[in-house]
Amino acid sequence: MSSTALFLLSALLISAGIAGFFVRKDLLTMLLSGEVALSGANLALLVFATRSSPTEAQAAVIAILTVAAAEVAVALAAIAVAIRDKGKATEDIASEMKG
Amino acid sequence: MLDLAFWLLFLLIAAGLGIFLFASEEDKSVVSLVAVFSALGGVFALMGYTFLGGIYVLLYAGAVVVAFLMVAWLVSGRSREGRSIKWAFFLIFISLGTELSLIFLGSRSVFRRVSTSVSALGELFLGKYLYVFELTSLLILTAVVSSLVLMRRRS
């Protein structure tokens, strides 16, 4: 339970999350991996906060969670509409505009 | 005993992530995420943020992932493309991972378990962080309105 382990876990989560955008052309996976990265960041925040003021950090994490939830909701809505229209969830349903 | 639990959860998270990223079926990858988030909730609890751990499990493992499952079923089976650009994943994962761990370890902040009380949290939210609390409510309202607008069919 040492800080290094926690940091490793948080680094793992964040980098896996951000890197997750490129593993699959699927929009949902991108969104989810965004959430994974976010929770990694939360973990990091909590670890740093253990010495100074844990309650403030907890409050912050809760706020961040609500933000994440809100964002996921809207993003999911946008994607759902796109999927409903195009029938599939891959990235090319959103690649008309280029150049 | 504590460390043992932590490492177990650590492994669970790592495995979950692996499945999430590289599973071929849609639903298997989403389910694996449930495991990841619950394990993370556990870690928080171990660290002393018991309340947070609980919320985490509840919110993420429950609501968020379930929502994704619904959408995934909506579309399941039709969209499974093969793996796409792999090199980008590894490149970003490794470089970001090393950088982050270097910075984290460089901070040399030592971890010790904390004991948090929900009442202190409450006082904080309704005291110093009242503004934050209000803003989160505004945010949720906006989110609701936005998603409704987005989902509405062309009238």
Added chain:
Amino acid sequence: MTSVMIFLPVAGAILLLFVPREKTDFVKYFALGVSSAVFFFSMWFFLNFNPYYPFPQFVERARWIGFGLNYHVGMDGISLVLVVLTALLSPLALASSFRYIKEREKEFYIMILLLETGMLGVFVAQNLFLFYIFWEAMLIPMYFLIGMWGGERRLYATVKFVLYTMVGSLLMLVGIFYLWKHSPHHSLYFYQLYSLSIPWGSQILLFLAFALAFAIKVPLFPFHTWLPDAHTEAPTAGSVLLAGVLLKMGGYGFLRLAMPLFPQAFKFFLPYLLALAVISIIYGAAMAFVQEDAKRLVAYSSVSHLGVVMLGIFLLSLRSYMGGIYQMLNHGLSTGALFLLIGMLYERTHTRDMKKLGGLARPLPVLAAFLMITVFSSIGLPGLNGFVGEFLVFLGSFEVNKTAAALAALGVILSAVYLLRMYQRVMQGRVKNEVFLKLPDMNLREVLIMVPLVILFLWMGLSPNFFLKKFEKSARLMMEITQQKYKTLYLFENGGER
């Protein structure tokens, strides 16, 4: 008073906005009225100008944006004569387009009036910021003039014109930033900047930036390729003002800004500048000789004539300097007249290709006579204005640098070659197309446009002192500043007050 003169055309343009488009005649004569009013203003200034006071006169200052970016206008001798030139050419250009422009007249005359303000502003600005504003603001009307009423390749020509000029002026802008920040309490007043001592390294770069902007405008040799396109595609009024006034800004910029602000750098680059000027003279004349389109020919002739002007200004002997300025006026008038006549010719024959023209002196004797006078004025025949300018430039430059003067004097022969060849191919010989035989000669309006110019040719040729005296003192002052006779110009701090 100066500000009233400058902003009168803009006011006119704004008033024109509210005039309905159909009343073209009212629009035309209103615009002509405004432009003529500006001319009478400039006449008033010309007569009330005290030739023995070298600093700017009729000065008007006002706090504007603050931090040194103030409104400060005034005219010294050099600006005065150039303002009068602008004020004279604008109404003539306007009048010449009454029948030439047949569609969207309202926008046309608004653009001309805006252009006039831009041109006047450049010559009267005493603050570098104001100078730059007028310098750039002038591009837009010209852009529309060439773009909307030009010839076939007008889009290509107008974009090329704006971008080419912008390259230079934007680099100059960086120079202005530097000066603005390094000038004592951020003042951009010319005479304040003249006393600013700039370290050698940045002075070289600054001079290059300023010199490039003005060399493109003059245009000096390698930077001239925009001129023929802009001229051939511009409508008559556009070409007249472009050649008559816009090209002078390059020369004016050199003598007012580039040289006095960075004297050491100027001395360092003098040989190269001289080479460019001399090449421009000979190169311009050679290119003019082989052109098939009359307007392109006159465009290249402008390159050659302005090479003479720049030679005069660069060599900083009193005669060549004043000859250069005088030649600027002459070039403005004679090339302006040339373009007016070619425009009138184009109105009748609808072609500028000299292979199709010929023997027009028979059906158009009056036009032929005016063209001959203008051709000889721009060749530099003694008794007409061109000679006095060129004679003084070559005389002055001979005192300083014999080889450059001798090479430049070759231009005297070459200009005769291509101009007489043009005159012969257009006016003399047999008429190639019978239709041309029945062409109507110049009507009263056109004659009234050309008469003042011809009078000025003779007046400036026979009694040049009347004009030279006006800007002699100012020219001397600018030369002394450029040659750094005054170590510190504190005595000029607000010396400009009248």
Added chain:
Amino acid sequence: MSFLLALIVLAPALGALVLILLGRFLGKRAVFWFSPATVGISFLASLIAFTTFKNHPSVFYLFPWISVGKFHVDFSLLWDPLSSIMALTVSGVSFLIHIYSVGYMGEDPGFRRYFAYLNLFTFSMLLLVLAPNLPMMFVGWEGVGLCSYLLIGFWFDRDTAADAGKKAFIVNRVGDFGFLLGIFLLFTLLGNLDFQYINSRAASLPTTAATAAALLLFLGATGKSAQIPLYIWLPDAMEGPTPVSALIHAATMVTAGVYMVSRLFPLFARSGLALEVVAWVGIITAALAATIALVQNDIKKVLAYSTISQIGYMFTGVGVGAVSAGMFHLFTHAFFKSLLFLAAGSVIHAVGTQDMREMGGLRRKMPITFWVFTIGALAISGIPGFAGFFSKDQILAQAYLHSKTLWTVGVITAGLTAFYMFRLIFMTFYGEPRGWKHAHESPPVMAIPMEILALLSVISGWFFSSFHQWLKPLGYIHLEELAHERELILMGVSVGLALAAIVLAWWIYLKRKRGLRTGFLYTLLTNKYYVDEIYEALFVVPYREGARAVSRYFDAGVIDRAVLGSGKLTLEGGRLLSFLQTGLLKDYALWMAAGIVIALFVALRGLL
């Protein structure tokens, strides 16, 4: 007195102005009367001035022209012996030719334009002659150049005339280029361009500078007076009406060069080399022109080459130091050469063609013209008793003293002159008529001026000594003494040669009735030593083709392409960069991730 001088100059100017502006409203009669009258006034005024005004030189100020710093030039007129003589001859000859032109140009529709230009020419020539300083002279100098351009190209719808006019002006312009450089050099050396000042300070100038200035001025003189390098324009100038050739290309304009050299003689004297050059260029031009004249079939071309040759003589005269001899030859030449041209004009006017092969046997049809022409021919050939003899032999005598070869070439040329003059007479007036149908004698308005000129070309020769005395006050006028009998021998040789040439011409053209037709020499001469073609090849063609090539390949090819190239490059850059915008979310996210990696890298590196 200054009013009188102003009148001399301004009368023809006013005439020209009135004709140009109000010409349309004046009837034919009014113009015919008005234009010669103005020149007549100026002739009278110069006559009065000549007689009343004792010859101590003085400058009369009219009004200021240019003054910048220490450089001052004013409109003022100089009246001294040299300029008075020139004014007199110019206005006199011009007056006679104006009268003659009334007859010659009567029917031409553009007569108003013609007389206006003629007046303008007289004004410019008088201005040139009476100018007190070099810039003022230059004004007159270019003025006459302009009028010769206008008058040569008078019938501008004929391409050949227009080309000839343009060629004349440009070649003159080349000369003026030299003249200008001379003026500038003198200004840098002396600071003041008045003749009197230059002549007084000439001695103090360094020789190299004086030579340079003199030679540059001489280049201008060769341009105007059609000497060796720049004479090619005069033969083509015959495209203009004949009175114009008489006035401009015989009597007045072409002599301007000689006048200028004699005006600035001290400067030329200061640089001995310049005088040598003047002399030798003069004599070589004389010889060359004479040879070409031998084979010309156009009556005016013969006279044109003869003019070039005679002016060569004048330059030789001045070049060897005998300014008065040179000027005297100029004085007499003005009369008999203009006479010859006018006579040729009346022949052309009558017969309608300029080609001597279509003439012949006109003696009976046009007796006056014939006699008058013969007098002129005798004068020019240097037959004793006629003007040419006195002036030419004076030059030959002085030349002999200067250098023997100079004299021998001069004498031979004199012989050639006699030969081609009488060849012309025999081909036009003697023998049986060839080609022309009917010919009539010229009307009195043309005949009288010719008769006056004929009279002048005889009596003018007798006044050499008074002419010499008249010029003495200039200071640099002196003639070497020549032993009397030596002089007689020289005279005998030249007259003998002339008579022999006349007999030879008679024998060839009247006895055997056909001149030489073939042979290398003949083709060489008829093609004028191919000088025109050489100039074309050396200067005109390379300039035109070079300019065209530069315009296509360098101006458009290099500079413009570079300008456009940079534009296209930017546009192309834009197009390429737009490919980064793939539209795929993954790529956008990749860029953002890359951005973060770099950011963290920067954080780690700290002080980059």
Added chain:
Amino acid sequence: MIGVLPLAILVSFSLSALLLDLWAGRRWAKFASYAGMAAALAAEFFMWGRRGTYMGGLLVQDSMGIVAGVLILIFALLTLLITDGYDLKLNIREGEIYILLALSTAGALVMVTTRHLLVAFLGMEILSVANYALAGMRKDELSREASVKYAILGVMASVFFVMGMAFYYAAGGSFFLDPRVAANPSPLALGAGLLLLSSLMFKVSLFPFHFWTPDVYQGSPTPVTAFFSVVTKTAGFLMLLRISDFVIHPGVKWFILGSSVLSMLYGNLVALKQENIKRLMAYSSISHAGYMAMGLLLGKAGAWALLFYLAAYGFMNLGAFAVISSFLEKNSLKDFQGLSRKYPYLSAFLAFFMVSLAGFPPTAGFLAKFLLFAEVGDAGFWPLVVVAVLTTLVSVYYYLRVVLVSYMKEGPGIGYYYSTGILAMFTSTFLVLELGIFPSTLLVFLKYFVG
């Protein structure tokens, strides 16, 4: 508590707009939204006298914040003017567009008036969430694509911000921005600064985080694009100014400098070949972001020049979008051919805004560039200024290309609808000219208070 007045007013009006939309219909929602913003604007001026911190430091009304607030509210009002007729024409019956605009403005207000990272994050997210929906208002395929792209990349940006917050908290022990944290050169603090920077660079579309801009600007309805290009950018740059204390580190300086240069080059060069005017405006906004990013290099000292540039840029852009939106969704340059013949006044407005965007005097665009570039140059970044000036030259080509198309080419001309957008055009023209010719009042105010 008074500090929260403008925000409170705006939020309450938006909520009432929400309710009114349900019961009274779209027009009432619109009026409520107008009223809300106007009242908030008044409150902002009222706030000027009461500068200070409120809500326990979470909300701070300093001069920079109030100026930004005023700008944001004016921009929002002008956007409403443009949206007014637009939505009916595209038969967007619902009134939500006004509510979301109001909420987004509220988010922006929160962002600009705080020095607390968490509150800033919340503000940013309220803004973004509302924007994701606004992007999708047009209900057609492109609009959907725009909202998807904006949302997903927005998620990534917010991840960066949270990481930045975590690092900042680790380095400084609290979420309050204070210069001491920015000063210490430890990787953690630097990391925090750079992560926050990156997230905000996404918001103001600076290279390499700008890739969403062209597609979202093209996809979303024109008034919304105007809103994005102006309000979001102002809020973003204000936050960037607040964290610009990090600029003292050379690493950060090079990072911003690199991004600014690349944005200028990329924005201007790609805009050359654009055929769609909204994409062209998107690239133009990227390039202008690059110019403004140069201002950041001076840290807080350059804030006044940056704010002036924001104001000038805002009004020019809004004016241009007002004209573009009056042609509904016909955005290809070919449609604009021959515009001046059919609508002389409209094309005159468009030409005026294009000319001022290109930076020709005597417009605000020129003066803004003049002041900003001079400040940056004076701080020693002369090569950067030369690059900026040369890219401005490139920008002249495509701005004048729009003018060229509408004035110098012949074409059928497209349909146009009359709306309150005209009012927006007049106000923007007036303000652009006023800022260009008589800006001394605003300038002195900015220099004194903000500088």
